[in-house]
Amino acid sequence: MEEGKIRLRQHVKNPNLIKHMIAVSGIMKGLAIYLNEDEDLWETVGLLHDIDYEEVNDDWNKHGLASAEMVQDLLPEAALHAIKAHNPKTGVELESKLDLALIAADALSGLIIATALMMPSRKIAEVKVKSLNSKFRDRSFARGVDRNNILLCEKLGISLNDFFSLGLTALMPLSEELGV
Numbered sequence: 001m002e003e004g005k006i007r008l009r010q011h012v013k014n015p016n017l018i019k020h021m022i023a024v025s026g027i028m029k030g031l032a033i034y035l036n037e038d039e040d041l042w043e044t045v046g047l048l049h050d051i052d053y054e055e056v057n058d059d060w061n062k063h064g065l066a067s068a069e070m071v072q073d074l075l076p077e078a079a080l081h082a083i084k085a086h087n088p089k090t091g092v093e094l095e096s097k098l099d100l101a102l103i104a105a106d107a108l109s110g111l112i113i114a115t116a117l118m119m120p121s122r123k124i125a126e127v128k129v130k131s132l133n134s135k136f137r138d139r140s141f142a143r144g145v146d147r148n149n150i151l152l153c154e155k156l157g158i159s160l161n162d163f164f165s166l167g168l169t170a171l172m173p174l175s176e177e178l179g180v
C-alpha cells in the first residue's frame with residue numbers, strides 16, 4: 001500500500017483524482033475485511049485503478065490497460081485483471097470477486113461523496129444509509145454514478161443497504177483526507 005501511494009503521486013497530480021482513489025481504496029479495504037479477502041491487496045487495487053487517468057490522453061479504450069501496465073511490477077495478475085476490467089471499453093470481462101468489488105466500490109464512492117456534498121455540513125458524517133437510499137433512487141442525482149455498478153454488491157452476497165453502511169463506515173475515518 002505504501003509503495004502504491006508513492007507510485008500514485010508520481011503519476012497523478014489532480015488532487016480530486018487522488019481523493020477519488022483514496023475513497024475507492026477505503027471502500028475496497030472495507031469490502032476485503034467483510035469478505036475475508038486480502039485487505040492490503042484490495043486497498044491497493046482501489047488506490048491505483050485510475051493511475052493512468054492523466055496519461056491516456058482521452059483515449060478511453062486504453063484506460064485501465066495503461067494503469068495495469070504502470071503497476072504490473074507492484075501487483076499480482078488478479079489485481080491487474082480487476083484494474084483492466086473496471087473499464088468496460090477494454091472488453092476484459094468481470095470474473096472474480098475482486099473485479100466486481102472494484103466496479104462497485106468505484107461507483108459507491110461517487111454516490112457517497114456526491115450525497116455528502118448535499119448535506120448542510122458537506123461532511124460524510126452527516127450521511128445516513130437512508131440518504132444514500134433516496135439518492136440512489138433519484139436517477140437525476142449524480143447521473144455519472146452507474147446504479148447498476150453499485151448493485152453488483154449483490155453478486156458479492158452483500159445487500160444494497162449493507163453495502164451503503166459498509167461504504168459509510170469505510171469513508172468516515174478518511175473524512176479529513178477527503179475533505180468531505
Ligand SMILES: [Fe+2]
Pocket residue numbers: 020024049050106
Ligand atoms: Fe475510479
